[in-house]
Amino acid sequence: MSDSVPETEIPDPRIPDPRIPDAGIPDAGIPGEATEAVAEAEAELAVEPEYDPAAPAPLNIPRIPTGNADVDAQLERLGDADHLATDGHIEVYEDVHRGLRDALTALDARPGPPAPPPTYGSRS
Template identity: 80%
Template sequence: MSDSVPEAVPEQERPEAEPEYDPAAPAPVDVPRTPTGNAEVDAQLERLGDADHLATDGHVEVYEDVHRGLRDALTALDARPGPPAPSPSYDTRAPSPSYGNRS
């Protein structure tokens, strides 16, 4: 049996104490984000990850920013040149509304 004295652990090698649990602290939502193939949309979806590192009151700013970016991406899709939209078609099988009796 050895009578060795445990060595003192230097300050730098001591394990850090775990931080106390704070339910109000930011916590990652860890929602998976699947790429869409559209660079603008994918960038906005990645931006949602920023909310993981913010307190709840900071989420609104991120969500509004992402919403604005997605709306702009959708508007840009509508503005791209392409074939003209088809004209509205009406069902010719349906009877016309009658606005009074002309008999």
């Protein structure tokens, strides 16, 4: 008896194995010629997805006027984000935030001439 291991034959991938059932793979036919099934499969793969979650999409949120022109202008600026991909929103949001902060700061400013400084400890 011999302890030799029988050599296993490596199958040729170009020759179909009769032990494996046909999995519905279309016959390629003549090399270089695509069958109808192959053409349909390629067409399905080439179709772009209808919905891309990262694509720009308007939120369609109504913007109600506040009565303050500066604030209303900043709220309208938010609409610019509707036409940008999500990675572009941060720039618009930061710009609007700066504008709203400036508008609120301006509301704190007193109109007219500044008030006289308070006097402490003065006696008349």
